[in-house]
Amino acid sequence: MTLKKIYFYPLLLILFIFTVDKIACIPDFREAARRPYKSGQNILVGFPKVWEENKRLQSEKFNVTVVTGSSRSDIFHEWENIPVNKSTYNKPIYFETRLALKASEYFLYYLLLKSMVDGGFKPNLLFIEFSEEMLNENNVYSYKTKWKELMLTERELIDIFPVFNAKYKLDVLSRLLFVSYNYHIRPIQGISNLIKGERAADDTYFIALSSYLNKKRPFNPNNTGIEIDNFTPKEYEERIVNYSKSQEQLLLNNFLISETEVGFFKRIIDLAEENNIPTVIWEPQVHPYYKERRKSITGGNLFDSISEQLIEKNSKNIRRISLNRGNTNCRLYTDSSHVSPLCVPEIVDKLLQTAKEIPNFQ
Numbered sequence: 001m002t003l004k005k006i007y008f009y010p011l012l013l014i015l016f017i018f019t020v021d022k023i024a025c026i027p028d029f030r031e032a033a034r035r036p037y038k039s040g041q042n043i044l045v046g047f048p049k050v051w052e053e054n055k056r057l058q059s060e061k062f063n064v065t066v067v068t069g070s071s072r073s074d075i076f077h078e079w080e081n082i083p084v085n086k087s088t089y090n091k092p093i094y095f096e097t098r099l100a101l102k103a104s105e106y107f108l109y110y111l112l113l114k115s116m117v118d119g120g121f122k123p124n125l126l127f128i129e130f131s132e133e134m135l136n137e138n139n140v141y142s143y144k145t146k147w148k149e150l151m152l153t154e155r156e157l158i159d160i161f162p163v164f165n166a167k168y169k170l171d172v173l174s175r176l177l178f179v180s181y182n183y184h185i186r187p188i189q190g191i192s193n194l195i196k197g198e199r200a201a202d203d204t205y206f207i208a209l210s211s212y213l214n215k216k217r218p219f220n221p222n223n224t225g226i227e228i229d230n231f232t233p234k235e236y237e238e239r240i241v242n243y244s245k246s247q248e249q250l251l252l253n254n255f256l257i258s259e260t261e262v263g264f265f266k267r268i269i270d271l272a273e274e275n276n277i278p279t280v281i282w283e284p285q286v287h288p289y290y291k292e293r294r295k296s297i298t299g300g301n302l303f304d305s306i307s308e309q310l311i312e313k314n315s316k317n318i319r320r321i322s323l324n325r326g327n328t329n330c331r332l333y334t335d336s337s338h339v340s341p342l343c344v345p346e347i348v349d350k351l352l353q354t355a356k357e358i359p360n361f362q
Helices: 002-023 027-033 039-059 074-078 106-118 143-149 154-163 166-177 187-196 204-212 233-251 259-274 288-298 302-310 341-355
Strands: 063-069 093-100 125-129 279-283 318-322 332-335
Touching: 027 187, 039 063, 039 093, 039 106, 039 143, 063 074, 063 106, 074 093, 074 341, 093 106, 106 143, 106 154, 106 259, 143 259, 154 166, 154 259, 233 288, 233 332, 259 279, 259 302, 259 318, 279 341, 302 318, 318 341
Parallel strands: 063 093, 063 125, 125 279, 279 318
Antiparallel strands: none
């Protein structure tokens, strides 16, 4: 009798898990029983509406430029209308800046841009930020952080599987095999919500954040940065030295080039090439102090060494430019890692000039 129990209970547990997993395949139950969305998921869920808005703008004869990047690209979002030099580009242009997301990286960018292509939207131009910090395997905001937040569809999981390392490939397989694991199914919650006719309660903070992203955020005229030579000793210590230390701890700690992030960067390049999307890959300007600190950690020049490997020399869709080589007139910094939003018009002008070298850009 005891021997039968030894086999009976594990089999009962396996049967229970299998049953819950099969029930989780039913869309209504899955939506009632899944884990509430987290920040990264809310962003993915919200962007199909953005692509529809951009299609409408194109139908109104606007050329839409999608800006993708981290907080260094977020300064684009601080302009309601970015002034464009007519001698550089004289067509009506709209800058879609909601893909400029703080604390983001190439894994998330790829998912968003893939949703853009799958949604049938093709931008007239795409700006992709290249920052060395994004490539650090040990960056606190790397793909590892985003992966914990996401519940991807079967199609999305199959698509990204080849890019991941062995550990994450195993997790992808587990999510494909067990729907309940992928969606963090809670059976009791699901039954309760179905009875009440409700879905999973999503985090209202992040839903509000997603709505907030829909609006441009005009910069504060009283907080537009400091001229490079005009920092007081206290300001220099706080904004340059101390901020550089915090960046190093968060983004450059134990720096190791992530094959996974490089892989998703390559996927973005392939996406642009396959869909003939004119693309400018650019490196933002940082303060000279932080530039040297970062170079001592990463070895520097990753922009050239990595992008040259991944982009075809005679590409008809992609060009690249670094703005971190003393080749701008921008001398205003809000901290060691970010230039002033007042520098955006010049940045845009240089990126548009680079775009004009792309054969497929009009």
